Amino acid sequence: MEMEQLNILAISYGCSSGWLAASYSELQGERTPLTTGPLSKHDLGWVAASTPLGSLLAISCLTWLADKYGRKSFLMLMAVPTFLNWLIISVATRPIHLCLARFLAGAGAGGIFAIVPVYITEIAEDRLRSTLGTFLSLGCALGFLIIILxxxxxxxxxxxxxxxxxxxxxxxxxxxxxETPQFLAAQNSAKAEAALKYYRGIDCKAELDVELLQTLSKSTAGHANKENCSFADLLPPKARKAFFIGFGMVLLNQCSGCLTLEFYIAHIISDTGAGEVITIGGILQLVGTYAATHFVECAGRKTMLLISMVGICLGELCMSAYFYLTQLGYDTSSFSWVLTASYSLMISLACCGALTVGYVVMAEVCPPLIRSLAVRCHTFCIFLIAIISLKVN
Structure with missing residues (x-):
């Protein structure tokens, strides 16, 4: 039940992520609600880039609140900028208002992506963590489809x-x-046992005592890691290798071009039935992410990532070939279906690996001592690259 409630926030971010693609035609049309008229390409770039900019702020300046006041309190706090995002959009009359709204949406997203994996790690059994870790992406994919329709x-x-x-x-x-049992244990709270019983559904006293001891041990180790961990701990060969593997997941996530296409797909194919393509893409995005939750354990992370990258490569090659031939003057009107097929292939397989499994790998490959620091660095880099790619494009 707690995962369903947690995913409401992920769904809201997914809706925010797909909002620009769903609203592009209205924002750039003559009947735009903005008093300044249709959105220019310059303004569109800033509206798109404001979201990852807000995420950078949250990851850099706010995530420490989760360590001090608790994961639950922090996630409750993230509902505030998420709500304000939608409220400001509903009354916006100028592009700067939309930028502010998207900035707040990004702040909520940065907090969600930085803390939800920690929350899941602390409440779930080891055998369920990888599967539950993909639920964040599943919620985002569902939200993207919900906003498109x-x-x-x-x-x-x-x-x-x-x-x-x-x-x-x-x-x-x-x-x-x-609150999570591990955080409560770190605070020496007597509520840790009750929280552990709630999240794990343990009725046997002996089993509960064993789980509590393990939670106390992890909490003590985690607290020591936070106190002692520094950037110098990234220098040993094993830590350095793990960090760069995680950074490879960052590049895979952002430099594949999936995020840019998702934001600007309505602009790219505005003359070839953008609404239909976006809807199909939203459905396949949800299907691909759902598939990842089932196959991430049995197929393996490496296999899922390789399949994902092959699909992304083929999809983008076909799209680039179509636009290249169009630019050369060839009549490609009878092959407009290539755009739908290519985008569908790319987004569905991207969600099977690059956009979902990468987050799991980032956390798993890093040693416990540097895990929290490394994941936050990786997440920071994801949104930094997103700002550059969305604004430049």
């Missing part, structure tokens, strides 16, 4: 007002959840 028929202002309900529902449900 009404976005084709309703004004984005109406959609934004509806979406205001998601963070409120999350806050109302999640406030009833206890």
């Amino acid at each position: 009404p976005g084709n028929y309703l004004s984005y202002i109406v959609v934004a007002r509806i979406m205001c309900a998601l963070p409120l529902i999350f806050a109302a449900c999640f406030m009833l959840q206890p």
